[in-house]
Amino acid sequence: MNCKRQRDDGENAEKGKKRKKREERVKLSPLLEDEDVKKGVKEAWSHRAQYSHGGLELDCHPFPHCIIRNFIQSDSFTENLQRELLDLNFHEKSNDLYKFNQSDDLKKRKEPHITGLRAALFGRFRSWLGEVLGVELEPTVDVSCAKYQYTDVLLCHDDELEGRRVAFILYLVPPWESSDGGTLDLFSTDDHFQPHSVVKSLVPSWNTLVLFEVSPVSFHQETLLLEWLNPLYLDVDYQSQVQQEFEDSSEIQLKNFLKEEKFKEVSEALRSTDVQWTKQGPPNRRCYEVASLVSFPQCVSACWELLCSEAFFLLLSNFTGLRLHYLSPSDEDEEEEKDQEDEEEREATGSSGDTPSANKNNKEPSTPLCVGELRRWAHGSYTLLHDGDASKAEYALDLLLPLSCPDWQTEFGGFTSYVANEEDEELLMVYPEENSLALVYRDKETLKFVKHINHRSSTLPIGDSCRRAVYDFSFVYYE
Template identity: 35%
Template sequence: MVRIETSTLTVQIRAEMSKRKITGDEYNSSLCATEIKKSSNDAAATRMSINSRYYENNFRKTLSHSYRNRQSFVDDITGATLYNQPFQCCCLPNFLSDTKAVHSLRNQLRKVKFFKKSNDLYSLNQSADLKGSPLPAIQSFRELLLDDVLPWLRDLTEIPLDDTLDITCSKYEYGDVLLCHDDELERRRIAFIYYLVPEWSSEDGGTLDLFSIDDNGDPDTVVKSLVPQWNNFVFFEVNTISFHQVSEVISKSKKRLSINGWFHGPNIDRPKLHKIPIPLISETETLTSLSDWINPVYLNIETQLQIRKQFEENSEIQLIDFLLNDKFNAVCFELRNHANSAWSRIGPANKCSTDISKISSLPVSARDCFDLFNSIKFYTFIATLTGLNIGGCKPLFSTETDESDSDTLQTDTSSNYSEDPDVLNNYNVEIDKGSGQLMFQEAPCTSNDLLSLPLDCKQMADTIDPDNSDSIHTRQCCCGNFRRWKHKYYTLIRDSDPEMTEFGLDTVIFFCSASWKPECGGSTAYIAKGEDDELLTIQPTDNTLSIVYRDTETIKFVKYINHRLLALNPDSKCPHFYDLAMTYYE
């Protein structure tokens, strides 16, 4: 009936518009005003009240006692539940007493304008703050929260909540997710969610997952998953252990609709952020020539000049077909067949979820590839491409022209040597006149040479003690590893990340990603601090080396890999790709 009436009304208004020639804005205002007026005629139906059971003295007394003593509680009449682990969280079923009012609220929320929100932490549709909504059912629900729920929560929790209320509507659709976080923000004290979902089960995704914490106070594992239910009100106290997430919605037909927000109060003491140092690794000098691994076009001096020019203009570049095909294919084969037990999932969940492999357990070709990217030769090579000094290794040539001969390329073979006189790079560099390639040749060894040490170069990363600088002269100017990416994997931005305080040169090369689709996630995004708009997005592309220079105001993350990956690869148990991601420091 409502649709028919609205359709008829719309026709009438459009006819009137035609006569009066009013503007589209006037039309929208007229229609909105008519809807509000029509809804106001049912004002009695939208006046809301809480389930009377939750006001009964016996219920409130028992719940308050359990809450203050951190005990679990279940009400036999309503099914209201207070969970004590991993942190206190209360669920109140059949929260509103009037079913008609609940439907009216749901219907009016469908008229609210939603904005697609997407960043490292979430992907969802969200309204603006509902404080300014003119729709009566929404107004009534907000008044209920302030007039009834707020004093009820004050009495229950003994937290001196003020009258500040944040309230928005969220709509999660297929593939949407809200990853692990604790909701901590200035003056937030109680978080709440009110569900207006269709019949829902855990198979639909969208569960509210609660995390336990480890010995460091970081989120550990999901120990409680709450399935959204119609007319359910859930709340919990925001604190240093209130880690939770909304799991990915995997239903293609259902929408997870909820009203959510926070009640505010006095700030609580919070521990200072622990600044974690950058996990630098020691160079692993390899005897392999760059020409044994790298596409010869990138060893050509003219190509390098072009790369340097583009990089200096854009601070980023992608180099396709970077490794020789046989080397690239050998690494792909080894990574695909690398034992699953050799990969370790790393976290914590409010920082990242991905797999890495211990360097010492990598197969031969993969290990040689890692050693290449962590070698002095490669430091010098990447310094030459970018014009940056990497770990004391300077570019091999300057792009500035010589005053005496404008056609002369200025090479600097002395840049092969560290500023530390005790550390020798042991390479003479010449430009082959026939091919134009940079040729690295070993210089004669001395007693101080790294190459003269009685060590297997492929084991140096495991044998060097980073805490004992006297054990061997090595550089520690980069960090990185091979990573495996699959469904539910991601990285997040955290204020305590050491990368936030350092300039860095990021490189990443992808393996086994030929069939990857952008809609599955897994891309690397660069954004400015405090912004959501992406400055640069790098899609997984086989054998493409991406190089990005990142300042302290630019941060990166890998987007959540969503369920579309499984839908697009039904014959694969667990489709995934790999990358070798390294960050170099000057």
């Protein structure tokens, strides 16, 4: 019987020392160790602002990206790293989107300088990124080497894959000019979130690292959301918490939703006599007032546009898990990804057979759909259920954003009541609450009405009768 002798601790220690010698430790830019720089980058990134210090530049137009020059401190390390990379085996990658040569995954390489860089990227640099972004990044880091030669190309794409938060490029190129090609072109987007035009081109530069955020929200009308919303609700981790709570109960209220100054501005503007209000009827169906869109003050119109914007559709998708926009993820996306991977595998092996994705009907991107009203409620206002309501009921997401109701009491009425069809029991009651966004998902068996506002509401200690009113933005969004 053959038996391998177990190595004693001394031998294992010696082996460890030899292994460690094969890793050349790399020193990254001292800017990454500067606490003031870290704080500056974090603050600018969260507010989508500009920041620069030494060889570090952060810009958020058209989407957040950061340039770090002299990323590696040692010139000899960088030169040896380039030499090790060029000695790797490269495989040609070519399709409609790109043509270049790519190495295998660098996670398994044992070359000392590649190993040293990998350790820094997976460790110190990843930790720095997590602190700057204010999120906990997954431990997975994908890293490979791409070699571009004459006529090679990588066309417009978004880099978005499940779980990917940041993409980065470390350039190891000779002296380079924009006329040589190979620039990193950043695109603006149109109203449908499609790439529109190049607004910035970054020329490759030796030992320069470029990183940028990968997120469907980060470069799609992000400025609009930042201008209006409480920053808490733009935090991706908090959005996940909201989605979990919403999926558990099909409803949620998001307090202090708008920025305080924006909320006050809109509330005051609604009390203006310039807004035109029209009474809604007939009395056996409803009794409240709706504002005319053409009479909106500028800030009210801007808030309306926010709630109708595609950026807001995507935000609601993140809050609820519903697919309210064609850019929001769905189970079908995962199936299509798998079909694409299967197709690529068949092409690589030369096998034949039907491609599932080829047999699917191509779906046109759906246009976001919502309907909304800006309503005014006072003593005597209400809505009633009607016999025909059940036949018209649809799956939908209701949104309510009340304004000017700081002292509203439950006994006044004015709450939205959700009931099951042909049943008297109330499933849910949503009360007017100042600057609290209510989201409720209802099915075809759920109906709603607004409870009659009684005379007690007139006792509020507020001046004229117009100021006794409660206002709300009421929207319905459809998948």
